[in-house]
Amino acid sequence: MLRHLALTCILFLFSQLNALSGAAVNSQPDLTLDSTAKQQGEFFVVIVSGISHRPDLWFNEKRFTMFRHDNDSYRALVPAENLMKPGSYALLAKAGSWKKRIPVQIVSNNLPVQEIWLDEKTNRLKATKEEKAKVKAALKTLSETKLWSDLFSYPCNGRKSSPFGVKRSYNGAPVTSYHKGLDIAVPRGTPVKSPARGKVVLTGYESNRFHVHGNTVIIDHGQGLTSIYMHLHSISVNEGDMVSKEDVIGTVGSTGISTGPHLHWGVYLYGTSVDPELFVRKKY
Numbered sequence: 001m002l003r004h005l006a007l008t009c010i011l012f013l014f015s016q017l018n019a020l021s022g023a024a025v026n027s028q029p030d031l032t033l034d035s036t037a038k039q040q041g042e043f044f045v046v047i048v049s050g051i052s053h054r055p056d057l058w059f060n061e062k063r064f065t066m067f068r069h070d071n072d073s074y075r076a077l078v079p080a081e082n083l084m085k086p087g088s089y090a091l092l093a094k095a096g097s098w099k100k101r102i103p104v105q106i107v108s109n110n111l112p113v114q115e116i117w118l119d120e121k122t123n124r125l126k127a128t129k130e131e132k133a134k135v136k137a138a139l140k141t142l143s144e145t146k147l148w149s150d151l152f153s154y155p156c157n158g159r160k161s162s163p164f165g166v167k168r169s170y171n172g173a174p175v176t177s178y179h180k181g182l183d184i185a186v187p188r189g190t191p192v193k194s195p196a197r198g199k200v201v202l203t204g205y206e207s208n209r210f211h212v213h214g215n216t217v218i219i220d221h222g223q224g225l226t227s228i229y230m231h232l233h234s235i236s237v238n239e240g241d242m243v244s245k246e247d248v249i250g251t252v253g254s255t256g257i258s259t260g261p262h263l264h265w266g267v268y269l270y271g272t273s274v275d276p277e278l279f280v281r282k283k284y
């Protein structure tokens with residue numbers, strides 16, 4: 001009888017253990033993507049759910065910080081660089097002993113190559129070291145709180161004079177560069193409005209060695225998303241200011257290297273430029 005009881009107990013324990021491990025299997029994290037194919041200049045919406053601590057995420061041998069999305073999920077908007085070679089890649093997430101890999105495709109955006117011929121004098125006009133370093137660092141800002149919530153609005157309304165992503169070859173050399181934003185041609189003095197809530201992380205002035213970008217504002221929208229406004233005539237915000245959607249941050253101009261009044265608007269994820277209009281068309 002005792003022996004039978006002992007056996008029953010053991011069986012009971014065993015079934016409980018099974019149930020526990022079953023529960024553990026069910027509560028494993030999961031990695032999901034909004035799509036397994038993206039064009040150059042787009043981004044993946046990557047979510048790891050069923051997890052209470054930050055997972056690690058890699059794409060194309062680069063590590064991306066994930067940010068808290070929900071009570072039990074983390075998210076990253078992972079950019080597919082505009083000059084990334086089309087083909088097969090993978091996204092990999094890891095947390096403790098759990099890991100999941102999802103194969104993805106990068107597809108060409110088939111944007112034309114623009115041949116630019118510069119005379120020697122213009123070719124020598126380069127951004128100052130300080131200008132470059134400051135812009136790069138500001139565009140790479142990673143902050144935990146997601147400040148934007150809505151669709152982005154256009155910072156100003158007018159004719160789109162140059163689209164995002166057009167590939168550029170200088171003086172017949174191979175493509176090494178591309179247009180990292182959207183140009184909107186509007187008269188000098190037109191107000192420029194923040195497309196979403198954020199924090200001003202850089203104001204740069206042509207008079208203070210911003211020779212190429214001209215008067216420039218960079219806004220951090222949180223969780224790896226930043227935006228830049230270049231060639232401004234005037235700037236009406238300061239570093240550290242919080243701005244709401246549609247707050248005026250300055251006016252359109254033609255400062256820096258620019259052939260006429262226009263706004264150059266760029267949107268960046270983890271310091272990599274993506275098509276700004278993706279955020280106007282869809283809420284992320």
Ligand SMILES: [Zn+2]
Pocket residue numbers: 162179181182183263264265
């Ligand atoms: Zn531009």
